[in-house]
Amino acid sequence: MxxxxxxxxxxxxxxxxxxxxxxxxxxxxxxxxxxxxxxxxxxxxxxxxxxxxxxxxxxxxxxxxxxxxxxxxxxxxxxxxxxxxxxxxxxxxxxxxxxxxxxxxxxxxxxxxxxxxxxxxxxxxxxxxxxxxxxxxxxxxxxxxxxxxxxxxxxxxxxxxxxxxxxxxxxxxxxxxxxxxxxxxxxxxxxxxxxxxxxxxxAALEEGIISTTKKVLAAGFKAENDGWAALAFTPRTAEIMKKAMENGAQTVAGELEIESLLRSIK
The missing domain is CATH 3.90.226.10 (2-enoyl-CoA Hydratase; Chain A, domain 1)
Structure with missing residues (x-):
């Protein structure tokens, strides 16, 4: 445009x-x-x-x-x-x-x-x-x-x-x-x-993370907790954590490159 x-x-x-x-x-x-x-x-x-x-x-x-x-x-x-x-x-x-x-x-x-x-x-x-x-x-x-x-x-x-x-x-x-x-x-x-x-x-982050982060910045601890809780217990978050562990999270090799490991999860 x-x-x-x-x-x-x-x-x-x-x-x-x-x-x-x-x-x-x-x-x-x-x-x-x-x-x-x-x-x-x-x-x-x-x-x-x-x-x-x-x-x-x-x-x-x-x-x-x-x-x-x-x-x-x-x-x-x-x-x-x-x-x-x-x-x-x-x-x-x-x-x-x-x-x-x-x-x-x-x-x-x-x-x-x-x-x-x-x-x-x-x-x-x-x-x-x-x-x-x-x-x-x-x-x-x-x-x-x-x-x-x-x-x-x-x-x-x-x-x-x-x-x-x-x-x-x-x-x-x-x-x-x-x-x-x-x-x-x-x-x-x-x-x-x-x-x-x-x-x-x-842009590749999961849905809701960007807007929630912007919303709770400097809004206080309760707003931060509410925003975190709304995202932390979803099926997609559980899936990411499971796949992260399967691919080396909490191992020395995995933790040295944890950002790349997490970005590779689809």
Whole structure:
């Protein structure tokens, strides 16, 4: 599927969404509307969503400076935004509340609302050579308004979050990974294969594991127990455990490669 502003490709339970809003992939009202429509149209067969960019230099540059020219689109987005959220915060919360796992593959620059999109995603991996992030709103006389003030302190110390927002500098991928802003930084030549394999591994998990894990994160011990119990005593889980034992689980050789052993069980 291809729209004017993004491309969608689905294979083996993984949806790849590529932003394509020349010249620098600004986060416009139209892009947010297209993204919302595509995400809500995904079937239950999609387990993982990977976001990247058609522009080698920019993932999402920032919010479109001319966004107020799209008043009709903005009004439409505002009417459907959850109560208490602005349209930019609604994008971040939409990502966080999807039943699928969302992964950003960052090969270019993401500033402002683009950086907030990266931070809101479930996981993010950046190219060591090309991936860069900045919350530069302070230089424009404002503060971040798309979730950064809430998301960043959950990923790092308060001091580092303040450094990012008030220092307003462009962070390289290695430093962003050190701070906890992204999952990890990888050589540009390796990032595609790494993210693709991770996405396929997650998409291959048993039904219910992804959505349940996302739902119970930080929701408390009872929610964790309820989610675990709903999955732990099913016939399929019992079958996996039985086959794991038959194939070497709890032996030295089997335990050294337990992840591969479990993934081989059909």
């Amino acid at each position: 291809t729209t004017k502003l993004l491309h969608l490709h689905i294979k083996n339970g993984v949806a790849n969404i590529t932003f394509n809003n020349p010249p620098v992939n600004v986060l416009s009202g139209s892009l947010m509307k297209s993204l919302k429509e595509v995400l809500h149209g995904l079937s239950n067969d999609v387990k993982v969503i990977v976001f990247d960019s058609a522009n080698p230099d920019f993932f999402i540059a920032h919010v479109d400076i001319n966004i107020l020219d799209e008043q009709d689109v903005l009004n439409e987005l505002l009417q459907t935004a959850p109560e208490g959220l602005n349209i930019f915060q609604a994008v971040g919360e939409m990502l966080r509340n999807l039943p699928q796992v969302t992964i950003v593959k960052l090969k270019g620059i993401a500033r402002g609302g683009g950086a907030e999109f990266v931070t809101a995603a479930d996981m993010s991996f950046a190219s060591l050579e090309k991936g860069k992030l900045a919350q530069c709103e302070a230089l424009m006389g404002i503060i971040p308004g798309g979730g950064a003030t809430q998301y960043l302190p959950a990923k790092m110390t308060r001091g580092r979050a303040l450094e990012i927002m008030l220092g307003a500098d462009l962070f390289d991928a290695a430093t962003a990974a050190q701070y906890g802003w992204i999952n990890r930084a990888l050589p540009d030549a390796e990032i595609d294969a790494f993210v693709d394999q991770l996405a396929q591994n997650i």
